Amino acid sequence: MKQRAFVLAAVFAVWGACLHVSAAAAADHTANAAAGMNSQRDIVLAVANPIEPPATHAGSSLLGYAPTGYYGAGQRAVSTLNELKQSYGLHEVAGWPIKALGVYCVVLETPPGMVRDDVLKQLAKDRRVQLAQPLQDYAVYADATPAPSTQQYNDPYVNLQRGFVETDAAMAQRMSQGQGVHIAVVDTGADLTHPDLQGRIHDTHNMVDDDASAFDRDHHGTEVAGVIAADADNHKGIVGIAPKAVLSVYKACWYAPSSGGAHCNSFTLAKALAAVIDTDARIVNLSLGGPADPLLDKLLAQLLEQGRIVVAALPPDGSLGGFPDNAPGVIVVRTSETSTAPPNVVSAPGKDILTTQPGGGYDFTSGSSMAAAHVSGIAALLLAVAPKLDAASMREVLLRNSKMSGGMLQVNAAAAVAALREKQASP
Structure with a gap:
């Protein structure tokens, strides 16, 4: 039993490490993508991103093993975004968690042939979406x-x-x-x-x-x-x-x-x-x-x-x-x-x-x-x-x-x- 618990903990630790590697890679991707975003085409979308506090017992959720201070894309946010991208045919340009608002925010590229305003109207009616708006430029x-x-x-x-x-x-x-x-x-x-x-x-x-x-x-x-x-x-x-x-x-x-x-x-x-x-x-x-x-x-x-x-x-x-x-x-x-x-x-x-x-x-x-x-x-x-x-x-x-x-x-x-x-x- 102890050996099994040790193996499970090791597996969770590896998965947790993978999450952090992915988060770091996502941050690098976000940084490199910013200058290539298109305010005439892209959408900013946010979904709820609840992160459970670290659990103290074996067999807890994967995110429960994230180190203190970690805030990335939770399982719920990832699943919701995948569903939305598939439903609306959207391509993710970059993503970033906003801890202060409890959301995961992404920039999405509208597919060719689709009018962005029409997509935004549909997203506004979707209960899975916390916020949907055009990507806007500032100077x-x-x-x-x-x-x-x-x-x-x-x-x-x-x-x-x-x-x-x-x-x-x-x-x-x-x-x-x-x-x-x-x-x-x-x-x-x-x-x-x-x-x-x-x-x-x-x-x-x-x-x-x-x-x-x-x-x-x-x-x-x-x-x-x-x-x-x-x-x-x-x-x-x-x-x-x-x-x-x-x-x-x-x-x-x-x-x-x-x-x-x-x-x-x-x-x-x-x-x-x-x-x-x-x-x-x-x-x-x-x-x-x-x-x-x-x-x-x-x-x-x-x-x-x-x-x-x-x-x-x-x-x-x-x-x-x-x-x-x-x-x-x-x-x-x-x-x-x-x-x-x-x-x-x-x-x-x-x-x-x-x-x-x-x-x-x-x-x-x-x-x-x-x-x-x-x-x-x-x-x-x-x-x-x-x-x-x-x-x-x-x-x-x-x-x-x-x-x-x-x-x-x-x-x-x-x-x-x-x-x-x-x-x-x-x-």
Whole structure:
């Protein structure tokens, strides 16, 4: 009897190991497939993915032998997906578990000759389906081509930083430098070897592919990271708004060979947001946007419910209603150079912003992406002073302490930090 139990346990252990090998292989397949997904053709579908807790007795279910922390595709999810793919003639492009929602999410390719909207209508009526929607495209909000380049710090380019100077960041940093505040940057990759970013980026996560060199060559994420947290007093380059903050970079967007700007999709962004949910990041910078999306909206709602400060860039056309600017609680940021803005939208410098570039360089760039990065940095300064500050209070502090600069109303880091410190000191 003991020998039989030993054999069964060994078999289950081997099967469990196979599950993990398959999960790792699936993750690699997902990463490689992201850039090849087609937003005109593909579907995002989610099915329930309950995972039973590990059992403590022999003869339990196969998944009961999965090590602690494992969350992949459960037997129910696998069976349901196989049935759906067979029923509707769909081909799986990639799949990924979303633990926060208790689902397994896949990108499916509609077969030739079938209209995607018709398939989605059928899937919406299928009780086995938790969510079915089009795969959608998103873009970062920065100029594709950088604009031409025309104390208390030893960083040589600090006086050329419009945003840093106009928001009085140097004065704010006498009171706070964002010490220890954790910021998740969901964007493209970033240059981890840049002299102004070394030590500022704590960890990275590639949700698009497994090309490390492409990660380091990505412009947009490098630019955003530099605005937020470039190192100070290192005799190099520029100074970030919050130079003592800690960054986690989640690559969910990539540069297509035929396009000058970076793009993302529902699937890669969902993977990134789901990963952020499992961290202690207090600020989430989303310098990107696109259409409203049910899956992304669910994940964003969880982040907001957890008390995260989510900072988003206003779309170039100035409209609200898409992802991520449509969610109540998100701090939406426009460039202060814009003439008009919807109510409660924060204004920050976004034109001709000097920041870090791949390969250890620096250049000027523009867009609401950079404006949002300034606000994420200021948010870190404020959280270092008042760690329990919520999103509504954060927006109020930013708006109430905005100042005119060059004829434009925009956030002021020094005024906001000083006001918050005064409030904290009051009995």
